[in-house]
Amino acid sequence: MNDDEWLRAFGAELHQRRVAVDAARHVIAEAATHLREGGGDPWLVFGPPQAYAAAIVESIGTAPGPRPGPVRLHATGITKRYGRRTVLRDATLTVRAGQIAAVIGANGCGKSTFLRICAGLISPDAGEVTVAGRLGYCPQQGGTIDFLLPDEHFVLVGAGQGMARGPARRAGRAAARQLGWDAESTVLARHLSGGTRQKLNLTMSTLAAPDVLLLDEPYQGFDQGSYVNLWDQLARLRDEGRAIVVVTHLLNQLDRVDTVLDLTPAQQGGRR
Amino acid sequence: MNRLVTVAEMTLRELVRRRGVLLLLLLMPLTFWLIRRDSHVGQSVRALLLGISWAVSTAALFATSAARELEPRLRLAGYRPHHLYLGRMLGLWALGLAVSVPFFLLTVFDANNLRYAGIAVAMLCCVAVAAPLGMLIGALLPREMEGTLLLLTVVAVQMLLDPTSSAAKLMPFWSSREIASWAVDHTDDGYLSRGVLHAAVVTALMLVTVAGLFGVRLRRRRHLRHAPLV
Secondary structure, X not given: OOHHHHHHHHHHHHHHOOOOHHHHHHHHHHHHHHHHHHOOOHHHHOOOHHHHHHHHHHHHOOOOOOOOOOEEEEEEEEEEEEOOEXXXXXXXXXXXXXXXXXXXXXXXXXXXXXXXXXXXXXXXXEEEEEEEXXXXXXXXXXXXXXXXXXXXXXXXXXXXXXOOHHHHHHHHHHHHHHOOOOOOOOOOHHHOOHHHHHHHHHHHHHOOOOOEEEEEOOOOOOOHHHHHHHHHHHHHHHHOOOEEXXXXXXXXXXXXXXXXXXXXXXXXXXXX | OHHHHHHHHHHHHHHXXXXXXXXXXXHHHHHHHHHOOOXXXXXXXXXXXXXXXXXXXXXXXXXXXXXXXXXXXXXXXXXXXXXXXXXXXXXXXXXXXXXXXXXXXXXXXXXXOOOHHHHHHHHHHHHHHHHHHXXXXXXXXXXXXXXXXXXXXHHHHHHHOOOOOOHHHHOOOHHHHHHHHHHHHOOOHHHHHHHHHHHHHHHHHHHHHHHHHXXXXXXXXXXXXXXXXX
């Protein structure tokens, strides 16, 4: 990791930890100046970006987070059975505008099923979901079309919301840039790497500016930088007032979310 | 309208970029034509029409299967079921027409004494029926292998049945045989009108069934309620 990459990761960490924008900019500029004038490997000078960001937060504090807004998604009593096997039992989750919720649990505990029920793609055996506003959904896989270009994906999704082609392309490219990806290429989706393809998948789900965003392990195939960009992007969307639900098994990210629903069978139900 | 056109356009773009598929789409009817070329011209025309029907319905089957995972998210993105199946069907019809043009020209240059308007109408009917047939099978059977086998069965039965039997009239491409008889053997106009009517009825029936299947699969689920945004 060179100086720029370290600074970018550091900046993303500060943003994630909700350090005020001006303060973060100031701290990053100071660190950059220090590295430029003093030289040296930032990992030796400052340590890992996460640890240094944590130290900064302890020192200067964080900006007060926006107060959670009205309820955007309320799933209650969700039960789902496949044959005799009950994969979800009375699962409940409430997410407000300006919140990120994580759905966690062991493999096969029904995380993706829960998200698909929230998206209205499959029906539960019991329970109901109330959504306020527009829904966006990013599936774990299979959300793209092999023989279309990224721009054509944007046009296709944008047309669903009545967007003209130009604005849809621009919105898609801008959202892709937030993930560190230049989507202006003329490469078919089938030739994109797994991680880039997942960025396309994710970009499609945020294109129409949904009020509620449902993401099923959206980081598959991401490298470290992309992963940081993803959480940076999610934090930005949260600060804009979106309600976000992320299915994740990466527990180290849970300190960055506001609500956790653990679907592991022994610990059914939600906790905060 | 924009949504319909966009889905149709993307379906076409996707299929046209599959060069291997395009080649095989053209190869199948050509092979059918060449195999029967030495016999009575009526046989080669009928085989050609069946080849076009088979090729277009296979393309429709695979396009429908490939889009199965994408469609729910397009539904969430604002599309309604009819945008998705009608748009896809429009794209497939356009592809079918494009595939038919060189074969129509082939009959014009390679066969004499035909009612060429009849050949054109028969090809139109083949394409009209084939797209919803492939989509119907793709919508009924989610796995491509099963769908392919069912389509193979339908076309094989169509080929083997005695065209004068009443069972043959229940087959989707019976119309093309009737119209081909009018075009090749210069039979009375009843063949043409029966064929066109059969194709129209079969197309309409399959379109309605496809609409029903898509409507059920992509329906709004009752457990999901939309509250006003505050």
